[in-house]
Amino acid sequence: IEFDLYFTSQLKRAINTLDIILKVLNKSNVEIIKKYSLNERHYGGLTGLNKNDTIKKYGTEQVKIWRRSFDIPPPKMESDHPYKNKINSKILGESLKDTFGRVVPYFKEKIRPLILSNKNILIVFHGNSCRALLMEILKIF
Numbered sequence: 001i002e003f004d005l006y007f008t009s010q011l012k013r014a015i016n017t018l019d020i021i022l023k024v025l026n027k028s029n030v031e032i033i034k035k036y037s038l039n040e041r042h043y044g045g046l047t048g049l050n051k052n053d054t055i056k057k058y059g060t061e062q063v064k065i066w067r068r069s070f071d072i073p074p075p076k077m078e079s080d081h082p083y084k085n086k087i088n089s090k091i092l093g094e095s096l097k098d099t100f101g102r103v104v105p106y107f108k109e110k111i112r113p114l115i116l117s118n119k120n121i122l123i124v125f126h127g128n129s130c131r132a133l134l135m136e137i138l139k140i141f
Helices: 012-024 051-058 060-068 096-116 127-137
Strands: 005-008 032-034 121-124
Touching (some): 005 012, 051 060, 096 127
Parallel strands (some): 005 121
8 A cells, every 4th residue: 555645643652653664664755744633642640650550549440431431531630740741732631522522623624635535544643542533433422
């Protein structure tokens, strides 16, 4: 498959993954569009905690609610959070609904028109942003 355009989030993991893909495809000097709109869901005050630590701190049921609900966000990131200055965002935490609210409009405005004009597009992004987009594409609500 030849790709006409490459989209990725602004996060290192997605950018690094795209770099690996481009090396495998033997592609260089291609246009890469890096957009915040494709970033992973912002886990707010849970940022930096692994799943087990989060379960110990908040309990299994609460973690399941945050991870699987559509409209319940995690606790907001406090101003003294150790990752606060590393995350370039005014957002303090997102539900999947919030993530949907930034991914889907970007897709509709910038990516879908390219697909409809028969362009081959590769999007490298994250689990929850992909989940939000698939909810739109597959009409899962």
